[in-house]
Amino acid sequence: MTAAHDPRRSPRSGALTLALSGVLFGLFPLLRPWADKSETAAGYAEAMGSEWWVIAHLSGAFGFLLLALSLGALRELHTGTRGEAATRSSVVVTWLGTGLVLLFFGAETFALNAVALEGQAVFEISSAIREGATQLTLFALGLLLVAIGAVLVAMGVWRGGVLSRGSAILLAAAIALYLPQFFLPPAGRIAHGILTAAAALWLAAAMWRARRGR
Structure with a gap:
């Protein structure tokens, strides 16, 4: 793969x-x-027995995965700038968090769907799958690490002078709110999803127009 098509190195990719x-x-x-x-x-x-349950949760899982992948390009953009250290750290922290988050998404996506399709005691079994202390701790820790990674991105962008200074703040706020939004009603969670999408598109547009800092 050439640098022009590697999302870790190409700003536009x-x-x-x-x-x-x-x-x-x-x-x-x-x-x-x-x-x-x-x-x-x-x-x-x-x-949980709906095909849309699987499709929606796969969308969420790949959202986290692609977010982590995109940070390599941000790191490259800020090489040689005052934002380099923060963006470099964001890559490591976000990947660690994403790994933990995806463990939970896997169970949510496939295990709960299989239980529902089998017609088992889905209410009781789903609680055991998703609400165990270990599962919830790892999921919360993963989301916390991803939130820290997003804050580091915002710090790097603010200091680096490569992108508009505020272009990553909204995304950092949206990702930081990812854990609290699970306690909102459906309308609130949908609004948060739209906010996260808008924030990511805003930063992506800034990256598309940018040149590397080196």
Whole structure:
């Protein structure tokens, strides 16, 4: 793969990767069935047994993965600038967090769907799959690390002088709110998804127009 097509090195490839990440973050709550929020066994089965449950959660999982991939291009953009250290650190922290987050997404996407399709006691089994102390701790830690990575990106962009100084602040705020938004009703979570998409597209547009700092 040449540098012109490597999202870790090409600003425009990285911008496209980030833009796609934002679109997937927006699609996740828009496509997700919400019947499980009725807190009934029938609602759980309806939502988790739907094909849209799998599609939506895959969108969310790939949103995190592509976000992590796009940060390599941001790091390259800020090589030789005052923002280099922060953007370099953001890559490591975000990848660690993404790995932990994807563990949880895998169970949510496939295990819960399989349980619902088998017609088992989906209400009880889903609670055991998604609400165990280990699962929740790792998921929360992963989201915290990704949020720290996004804040480091905003710091690097602010200091680096390569992109407009505020272009990463909204994305940092949206990612930092990713864990709290799980406690919102569906409308709030959809609004957060749209906010995250807009923030990622804003930073992606800035990256598309940018030149490397070196």
